[in-house]
Structures are given as C-alpha cells and as structure tokens.
Amino acid sequence: MPSFQTMEFVDAADRVxxxxxxxxxxxxxxxxxxxSQYFLGExxxxxxxxxxxxxxxxxxxxxxxxxxxxxxxxxxxxxxxSTPNAFDWEAVREEGLxxxxxxxxxxxxxEFGIRSGYTVPVFQANGxxxxxxxxxxxxxxxxxxRAALQLATxxxxxxxxxxxxxxxxxxxxxxxxxRECLHxxxxxxxxxxxxxxxxxxEATVHTHVEKAxxxxxxxxxxxxxxxxxxxxxxxx
Amino acid sequence: xxxxxxxxxxxxYEDKLEQMFRLxxxxxxxxxxxxxxxxxxxxxxxxxxxxxxTYFLVLDDKEDVVGSLRMQPSLAPTLTSEVFPSICxxxxxxxxxxxxDCSRVIAAxxxxxxxxxxxxxxxxxxxxxxxxxxxxxxxxxxxVLEVKWLHYMKRWNxxxxxxxxxxxxxxxxxxxxxxxxTAPMLEMLRETRGLTSPVxxxxxxxxxxxxxxxxxxxxxxxxxx
Numbered sequence: 001m002p003s004f005q006t007m008e009f010v011d012a013a014d015r016v017x018x019x020x021x022x023x024x025x026x027x028x029x030x031x032x033x034x035x036s037q038y039f040l041g042e043x044x045x046x047x048x049x050x051x052x053x054x055x056x057x058x059x060x061x062x063x064x065x066x067x068x069x070x071x072x073x074x075x076x077x078x079x080x081x082s083t084p085n086a087f088d089w090e091a092v093r094e095e096g097l098x099x100x101x102x103x104x105x106x107x108x109x110x111e112f113g114i115r116s117g118y119t120v121p122v123f124q125a126n127g128x129x130x131x132x133x134x135x136x137x138x139x140x141x142x143x144x145x146r147a148a149l150q151l152a153t154x155x156x157x158x159x160x161x162x163x164x165x166x167x168x169x170x171x172x173x174x175x176x177x178x179r180e181c182l183h184x185x186x187x188x189x190x191x192x193x194x195x196x197x198x199x200x201x202e203a204t205v206h207t208h209v210e211k212a213x214x215x216x217x218x219x220x221x222x223x224x225x226x227x228x229x230x231x232x233x234x235x236x
Numbered sequence: 237x238x239x240x241x242x243x244x245x246x247x248x249y250e251d252k253l254e255q256m257f258r259l260x261x262x263x264x265x266x267x268x269x270x271x272x273x274x275x276x277x278x279x280x281x282x283x284x285x286x287x288x289x290t291y292f293l294v295l296d297d298k299e300d301v302v303g304s305l306r307m308q309p310s311l312a313p314t315l316t317s318e319v320f321p322s323i324c325x326x327x328x329x330x331x332x333x334x335x336x337d338c339s340r341v342i343a344a345x346x347x348x349x350x351x352x353x354x355x356x357x358x359x360x361x362x363x364x365x366x367x368x369x370x371x372x373x374x375x376x377x378x379x380v381l382e383v384k385w386l387h388y389m390k391r392w393n394x395x396x397x398x399x400x401x402x403x404x405x406x407x408x409x410x411x412x413x414x415x416x417x418t419a420p421m422l423e424m425l426r427e428t429r430g431l432t433s434p435v436x437x438x439x440x441x442x443x444x445x446x447x448x449x450x451x452x453x454x455x456x457x458x459x460x461x
Contacts, residue, residue, distance in 0.1 A: 003325050003401045010398060072343030084384060084408040123387045132372055147401035150383055168391070175430025176356050177411060 002140060002148035005032050013155035019163040023054070026156050029124040033148060034138030037114060040122065040157065043071045043080070044129040051166050052130060065105075073101035080131045082119035086146035088115055118146055120153045128168050130157060174212055174233050179210040183234055186225040237295045238360045241441035242447040243287040252293055255301040257281050263342040284339065288312050288451060290444065292364045294343075294357045303343040303357035307368065309451055310335040310378060316412055320380045322411045325400035328416065330378060332431025333452050337375040338365060338415075359429040365423060367436045372448050376416040382408035389413075392428065395421055415452075 009029040016022045027180040030038060039055030039062070045203070053062075064070070071077050075097040080089060089106075092098065098106055109115070114135045132153045136145065174182070177198075184194040191209065195202040209221050216227035228234040243250045260267070260358035261292065265274045273280055294303035294347040308314040310330065314337035317329040324330075343357040354362065365377055378399065389396045402409035426432070 006401060007326050014395075014397075084382070086409075123384070125384075144401065146402065147409070150402055151386075151398055151411065153392060154383060154386050158387065162389075163391075175428070176359075177430040177432075208430070228364070 002033060002144045004153050006030055007151050010050060010155050013159050016159070019160065022086045022159050027056075029152055032135070033136075033140065033145065035134045035136050037135035038133065040130065040132040040160070041155070041189075042128070042130045043077050046128050047122075047168075048168065051164060052161065054160060055132075057114065058112040061109065061114070064108070070105045074105050076106075076119050076133065078102070080119055081129060084121055086118055086120040086150040088142055088146070089119065094221065118142075118149055120146075120150050122157045123154050125168070132157070135155040138190065142175055169182065174215065174228060175208075178208045178212040178215070179228065179233055181205055182212055182221075182225045182228045185209060185221050186234065238364050238435040238440075239293045239295060240364075240436060240443055241291040241293060242289075242443055244443060244447060249293070252295070252301055253291065254279070254309075254401065256291065256293055256304045259301055259304065259344060260340055260342055261373055263345065264340070267345060280340075282315075283318075284308055284313075284315050290336075290368075290447065292361055292368075294360050295350075296347075301344075302347050303361055305341040305361050307336045307338050307364070307377070309333070309448070310337050311452070314378070315339045316378050316380050320410065320412055323380070323400045323403050323410060327399070332375070334373065334375040335414070336374060336377050338370070338379045341379075354429065354441060359425075359431060363422070363425055363429070363431050363435045364416075365372075365415070366417045366422035367434050367441070368444060370419060370422060371441050371444055374417055376414045378412065378414050380410050380412050383411050384408060386411055389415070393424060393447045 006029065009025055012025040013022060016025060030036075037055070037057055039057040040052070041054070042052045044150075055062075075092045076089060079092055079097065092106075114133075116137065117133060117135040119134075122130045122132050132149070134149055138145075140148075177200075180198060181194055184197060189197070191205040192202045194205045198205070209224065211229065212224045213219070213221060216224050216231075218224050218227055225234070239252070242251065246253065260280035261275060261278050264270045266282055273282070275281070280370050288309055290307040292305050292307075293301050296302045310317070311333060314329075316324065316337045316339075317331070321329050341361060343355055343356075343361070347355045347357045368374075369377060382389070383402050386396065386398070395418065397416070399412040400413060402411035434441075
C-alpha cells in the first residue's frame with residue numbers, strides 16, 4: 001500500500017513545524033517501505049557545501065564520497081542528470097554504465113551495505129540538481145516504489161529547503177516590475193519620472209523600489225540597482 | 237491582459253480561440269514533443285474543448301494570444317477523469333461543484349524565462365486560477381502535471397495535494413493534484429509576482445459566475461445524479 005503511506009507522509013510534511021519532525025515522518029515512511037538507508041544531497045555544486053545534505057548513509061562512506069569527489073564518477077549521478085524519472089540501480093548496471101571509476105564507486109558502496117536501491121533525481125533547474133538515493137531490500141513492485149519515492153521526495157526536499165532557509169538559483173529574485181523600476185533607477189530617474197515612463201503611479205513605483213531594497217537588504221535605491229546587476233537580474 | 241471566454245461570448249473571440257489552438261499545438265507538440273496529440277492542421281483540440289469549457293487567454297500588446305489555459309467543471313468528464321483516472325489512486329477522481337479541472341496551461345516560448353521562473357504570462361494565468369477559484373468559492377482546481385511542476389509549486393509555497401502516486405512510465409512522471417485556491421494563496425502570489433490588482437476584469441468575473449450557475453443548474457446536476 002505505498003500510495004496511502006506516501007499520502008500520509010505528504011500530509012504530515014505540510015503540517016510539521018520543525019526539521020526534526022519532518023525527518024521523523026520521512027523516516028517513518030521509509031521504514032514502512034522497507035528502506036533503512038537513504039541520502040539526499042545536491043550534486044551540482046551550486047549551493048554551499050553541507051547546506052543540503054541529509055540522510056543516514058554510513059558516515060565513513062559519506063566522508064569518503066565527499067573527500068574523493070566521487071560524484072564526478074558516480075554512474076547514478078550521471079544517470080540522474082539525464083532523466084527526470086526515478087530509477088532502479090539495476091538499470092545503471094544493465095545499461096553498462098559501470099565502467100572504470102564508476103564501478104569502483106559502486107563496488108565500494110556495496111562494501112558499506114549499499115547494494116540495491118533507487119535514485120530519485122529530485123529537482124533539476126538552471127544548473128541545480130539534487131539527488132535522493134534509497135537502499136531498498138523488499139518485494140514492493142519496482143514501479144510502485146519508484147512512484148512513492150518520487151512523490152515523497154518532492155515534499156521532503158521542499159520542506160527541508162524551507163526549514164534550512166535555502167534559496168535556489170531558479171527562485172525568482174525580483175518581480176518583473178521591480179526589475180523595470182530598478183532599471184530606471186539606474187538611469188537616474190526619480191519615482192515620479194519612472195511612473196510617467198511605466199504609466200503607473202509614483203506611489204506604486206516607490207513600493208516596487210522599496211521592496212527591491214528590502215529584498216537585497218540594502219539601505220539605498222542605487223545599492224539595490226547595483227545588487228540587481230550583481231545578481232544578473234539586470235544588464236547594463 | 238487576461239480575457240475569459242465561455243460559450244456565452246465565444247463568438248466574439250473566434251480568431252483568438254483559433255490562435256490559442258495553434259499556440260497549444262506549437263507549445264505542446266512542436267516544442268514539448270507530445271506526438272500523440274499531433275494534428276495535421278496544426279490545431280490542438282480534443283473532446284474537452286466543448287461548450288462547458290472556460291478559457292483564459294493572455295493577450296500581449298498587439299492583442300495576440302501568448303498564453304492560455306482551460307477549465308472544466310469536475311462534474312463533467314474532464315481530462316483528469318477520462319484520461320488519467322489510474323493516477324488518482326488515493327480516493328479516486330474528486331468531483332464536486334466546488335472543483336474544476338484545469339488543463340493545457342501554456343505560455344508562448346517567446347515570453348518564457350528561466351526554468352522555474354514564471355513569466356508575466358504564466359503569472360497572469362496563475363493569478364487568474366486563484367481569482368477564478370475564489371470567485372466561485374471553489375475548494376480548488378484539479379490537474380495533471382509533470383512531477384517537476386509539483387516541485388515548483390511547493391517552492392512557491394502553494395497548497396497543492398497529490399491525488400495519487402505519479403505514473404513512473406511517462407517522461408518526467410505525470411501526477412494528478414489538487415491546487416487549493418485560497419485567499420492567502422492569492423495574496424502571496426500577488427506579492428511574489430508583483431501583481432498589484434486582479435487580472436480578471438469585473439465583467440469577466442460576472443461571466444464566470446453566470447456560466448458556473450447556469451451549468452450547474454442544468455446539465456451538470458443531472459450528470460451528478
């Protein structure tokens with residue numbers, strides 16, 4: 001019955017108020033699905049280290065994996081980059097992706113008891129890619145397992161990022177109007193002038209600019225303009 | 237600018253609807269590669285384009301259609317109920333006069349921005365969805381979408397609940413979900429997308445309500461029984 005258990009987790013994920021409660025609910029689901037070991041991590045290198053690493057893989061294995069930059073060689077990561085769908089590690093073996101260093105990584109994982117399981121390419125957008133892997137030993141049909149893990153991981157990942165206050169490169173930074181207003185701020189225009197150009201009121205322009213200042217946590221409008229340039233939200 | 241089209245005013249929008257069917261074909265078949273719905277005449281139309289359908293059309297400065305979606309009352313046959321019932325495996329396909337099914341949400345590639353960052357066209361459609369739901373006192377909108385959209389919606393803090401497990405066969409995985417259209421959600425959407433006012437005009441809102449009442453007072457009540 002993976003669907004009901006997964007839905008119970010989805011509902012819990014929306015309700016929980018701390019990361020600890022989220023993790024407990026997630027691990028409770030995994031236990032019911034016959035999963036003891038899992039790991040969620042970002043593999044694209046766009047976030048600072050440690051920001052999004054979570055799971056209970058053997059610590060020694062995680063440390064080795066990170067220290068030796070195994071994600072470059074890991075066939076599971078390579079496959080996750082090429083598909084949005086969850087997959088069975090068996091597929092990686094069958095597709096003949098386990099050659100050279102990729103085989104070393106998989107063999108060494110096996111030494112830590114990580115032999116068969118599934119990987120969910122959690123989320124991929126604008127260079128960001130997170131991957132969740134699950135060591136599985138049960139007889140739930142593979143397609144049901146893949147579907148359950150794919151869905152549960154959406155909610156787990158989203159809430160984990162929220163609790164850790166992580167922003168992603170794909171998050172909208174400024175609204176289109178804020179961007180337009182800052183563009184004219186950069187051209188030295190006053191709120192009144194910008195209002196005339198964009199055919200909106202001076203007060204509305206003021207609000208847009210103030211929000212952009214708050215967004216970048218800077219005291220002046222020109223600094224907001226500079227921050228927008230620095231974050232590639234505007235071009236000169 | 238967002239325009240609402242129902243069967244009551246469809247005759248005024250014939251050329252715009254025509255543009256919409258072609259845009260749908262371009263976006264869904266030519267770009268997204270849904271070969272199974274390819275049409276020889278380049279117009280993407282199916283059985284859920286009927287006289288119960290409400291369309292949202294987003295027009296650009298030249299009054300060309302650059303985005304659209306369609307809504308179907310959930311008491312009638314919908315894309316979710318007829319084509320994707322297998323992925324509503326929790327409590328079946330929900331049907332009530334307080335739910336609509338939303339499908340074919342598209343924006344012209346020319347206006348699309350970075351992946352996961354909604355363009356102004358998508359933002360108008362999204363705001364329209366919430367305004368529509370609130371105007372009719374709906375519980376929410378059901379829809380079938382790729383799993384990655386669920387990620388984006390959670391990123392935007394939407395109140396969205398899956399109706400079942402995704403199918404793990406199709407590319408990207410299709411999942412059925414219900415988006416709850418509440419006032420705080422609309423407020424948050426406006427705040428984050430920089431929308432200062434409703435995108436649906438008072439006149440179009442009146443049309444939506446009248447059409448909803450008419451549909452539910454007649455055929456749909458019979459369908460439900």
